[in-house]
Amino acid sequence: MKIYHLSHTDLDGYGAQFVTKFYFSDIKFYNSNYGKEIDVKFDQILNEMDDEKSIVLITDLNLTLTQCAKFEEALKDKNSKIMLLDHHQTGLECAKKYPWYLLDNERCATKITYDFFSSIYGKDEKLDKFVRVVNSVDIWLKDEPEFELGKVCLGLVSMAKEINNIMFGDTSRDYIFYLLDKTQKYFNEKDGHIALDEALHIFKKSYFIKEKNDTLNNLISTFVVDMLSQNKEKFMIQYRDKTGILTYNIGNTSIIGNEFLVRNPDIDFFLDMTSRKTMSFRANNSADVSLIAKELVGGGGHVNASGGFYPAFKDGHTYEIIKKQIVDLIEKKTKAEEASKEQMAQE
Template identity: 45%
Template sequence: MQETIHHLSHIDLDGYSCQFIMQYTPYKITNYNANYGAEVKSKLDLILENIRKSKQSALILITDLNLTADESRWLNNEVRKMNDDKLDVKITLLDHHGSGQESAKKYEWYFLDESRCATKIMYDYTKENFEFNEPSWMEKFVNVVNAVDLWKLDEVENFEYGKVCMRLVNETRELNRVMFADQDNNYKLSLLKESTKYIEVDNAPVALDNKIHSIKKEFFKIDEDNTLDNLSTNYIVKLLGDKRDTNTIYYKGYRGFLSYGVGNTSIVGNGFLVAYPEYDFIVDVSYRGAMSLRANFNVSVAQIAKEWANGGGHPNAAGGRIMGFKEQYRYDKVKQQIETIINDKESRASVLEYKKED
C-alpha cells in the first residue's frame, strides 16, 4: 500500500483506540478526530482539502463515527469527483452504531457491525487487510475496550480496566484539540500505550489508576520535574510560540497573538508574553465567543475588549463576548472571524478620524 491514510475517528476511548491499533502498521497515517455533529463534516472537508493539495492516492479511513445519509452521499460524490480527476481515493468506514444502517445498506465502503465495538472491528480488519506488527498484548487491550464500550459487566476484569482507560482519555484535557490537534492526538495515544504496561499485572485497574498522574506528567516533562499544571503550561507556551507565523494578528499597530479554546489565560497568556516579549497582547477566544485578553503593560487590553466586544477589565487583563460568533472546528476559520472584526473596527476608526479632521 503506497497511499496515505487519512484516519478520522471519534474522541472517546473506542475512537482513539482505533487509531492506536493503526500505529502498529507501516503506513503513512494522518490522524483526525471529531465529535458528532458539524465537526464530522468539518474534518472531512479538511481531509479532502489535504488530499487535493497533495495530489496523491489516499485512503479515507473513518472509525467509530456513523455518517448521516446526507454526509455519506456528499462524501461519496466528492471522492467520485476526485477519482474522475485522476486521483486514486478510496473510503473505508468501520462502525458499530445502528444509526448508520441507512448508509451501510447503500455504500459498499460503509461497514457496520453492532456486535463489536469499533476498536474490535478495526483490529480484525487490520489483521485481514493491512501489514500489522501486532504486539503480544494487543488482543487483550482490544477486549478491554470492547468490554467497557459495550458495557459488558460480566467481563469484570476487562470492564474494570476499561473504565480506568476510559477516564484516562476522557479526563485528558490539558491540550486543546483544535489548536493542537496533532499533539493532542499524540498525547492520548501515548497514554494508551502507557496503559498497556499494566494490563497484565495483579489488580491491573488499581495499578493503572495509581499511575495516571505520573504518566501524564512524563509526557510533558522536558527536563526538571514540576507540577502537572506547570509542566503542561510550559509545553503549551512552547506550542503557541511555534505557531507565531500563523497566529499573529495586528490591531492599531499593536502585535497580538490569537489562540482558540486554550483557556487558563491568566497563566498561559502571561507565560506566553514573558517568553515572547515582542508581543503586545494575547487573546484567547472560547468556543462560544468569550474573549480573554492579557497584556504586559504595552497596551490596554481593556480598551481593545471595549472596542471589539463592548467588554472591559483592567489594562493588563480584560474580557468580553463576541456577538454572533460561530463555533469553529478549524483555527483558520476562527482567525477569519476575528480579522473581520479587527478590519471592521479599524475601518470605522479611520472614518471617524477622517470626519473629525474634515
C-alpha cells in the same frame, strides 16, 4: 498508499486510530464529533490530499446518506477510495446502500478495525488485549475481566484536555496515544485497574517533563508556551499597530499569557477566545488591552489584564474558522472608527 483516518473523539475513536498506527506508518489522523463537524474534517482531508492514491478510513462515526454520496463522489476526483468501520445502528441505511460501509453493532469500532487489519497483517498479543479492554467498556460488557480497566481508560481519554485539540490537534492526539500506550503495562496485573488509576498522574507528568520536575500545572503551562512560541506566526493577529496572538480555550490565561509575553517581547498582547464567547486579554506593558477590549466588544478592565463578551461568536471546528471571526471583528471595528473620525473631520 497513504491513509487519512478520521475517527471519533472518545476512547473507541482514538482506540481505532491506535490500532491503525500499529499497522501503518504513512497515515494522517483527524478526529471529529458527529454531525456537521464530520463535513468540516472531511473537507480538511480533501484540501490536504496530494496526487498520491489514498484511502480515507472513517471509524466510530456514522454518516448520513447525503454525506455518503458526497464523500464517495468527491474521492472519485482524487483517485482515492473510502472505507467506514462502525457499530452505530443509526448507520444501517447507509450500510445497506454502500459496500464500503461496514456496520457491526456487536463490536466496538476499535475491535472492528483490529479484526479487519489483523486478518490481513497478523495478530499481536499486546494489541489484542488493548482491543478487548476498549471493547468491554464501549459496548458495556460488565462481566468481562477487562471491564474495569476499560472504565479507567475511558476516563483517561475524556479527561485528557491538557493540550488543546483545536490549536494543536496532532500533539493532542500524540499525547492520548502516549497515555494509551502506558496503560498496557497494567492490563495483566492483579487489580490492574486500581494501579492504573493511581499511575495516571505520573503518566501525564512524564509526557510534559523536559529538564526538571515540577507540578503538573507548571509543566503543562511551560509545554503550551513552548508550542505557542514555536508556532506563533500561525496564531498572530494585528490590532492597529499592535501585534497579538490569538488562542482558543487555552485555559490558565493569566499564567500562560503572561509567560508567553515575557518570552516573546515582539508580541504586544495575548487574546484567548473561549467557546463560552468570553475574551480574555493580557499584556506586558506593550499595549493597553482595556482599550482593545472596549473597542472590540465593549469590555474593559486593566491595562495589562482585561476581558469581554462576544455574543456573535460562533464555535468552530478548526482554528482557522475561529481566527477568521476575530480578524473580521477587528477589521470591522477599527475601520468603523476610522470612518467615523474621517466624517467628523470633514464636518
